[in-house]
Amino acid sequence: MTEQILNRAIQAQIRHGRVAVTRPRGCPQIALHLFDPSVLEGPLSHEEAAAVVAEPAYWSFCWASGQALASYILAHPASVAGKRVIDFGSGSGIVAIAAALAGAAEAVACDLDPQALTAVSANAALNEVSVSCCRDWFGRTGQFDLVTAADVLYDRDNRPFLSHFLAAAPQVLLADSRVRNLEDGEYCQIETVECRTWPDLHEFEEFNKVRIYRGARAGMLTA
Numbered sequence: 001m002t003e004q005i006l007n008r009a010i011q012a013q014i015r016h017g018r019v020a021v022t023r024p025r026g027c028p029q030i031a032l033h034l035f036d037p038s039v040l041e042g043p044l045s046h047e048e049a050a051a052v053v054a055e056p057a058y059w060s061f062c063w064a065s066g067q068a069l070a071s072y073i074l075a076h077p078a079s080v081a082g083k084r085v086i087d088f089g090s091g092s093g094i095v096a097i098a099a100a101l102a103g104a105a106e107a108v109a110c111d112l113d114p115q116a117l118t119a120v121s122a123n124a125a126l127n128e129v130s131v132s133c134c135r136d137w138f139g140r141t142g143q144f145d146l147v148t149a150a151d152v153l154y155d156r157d158n159r160p161f162l163s164h165f166l167a168a169a170p171q172v173l174l175a176d177s178r179v180r181n182l183e184d185g186e187y188c189q190i191e192t193v194e195c196r197t198w199p200d201l202h203e204f205e206e207f208n209k210v211r212i213y214r215g216a217r218a219g220m221l222t223a
Contacts, residue, residue, distance in 0.1 A: 024198035026067030069175035070098035083145035093120030100129035172215030
């Protein structure tokens, strides 16, 4: 039933679109319902392309930064173990799922798109973990130990979220392939990873280099 709901969401943009269960190359430990590229026998029609641009189903692709951050968390479970974690702009939910798999006390996926949260729930079930959902970042409840976010700074208007994240929790793990320098002293780069969006959108090579940052409130940041 959930897969049918996701298929209908895709088909609102691409008539013959559908999702399929796949494992992103950058984080194969996690299975996800993602757009099935095998349905494309040629270029999108003008109407389909316009629909994709107007209301992109971000949740139906696993972006490079999400894979890189999820993989980092799985390789460093102590970064989330026993913590209450909220993932901002969760999309497919891969980062929140990774946090749950790595031992987070609670993993919360936050996304404005209700279809994304449907995908998160389906993907969490696929990986046999529990992930809570939150549609309103400013309506979140309770205290958090860690904020995670991947590829949410593509719009400069989103830069204030760097401070919002640290107001919400004492620590942040952030991954981004669009911004080379955060220009924020409360964040330090800890790793660089080569990764591609899955399914592959053949983006410019510069967008396949993901930078992972750790953020902490003033006076707490260590390299």
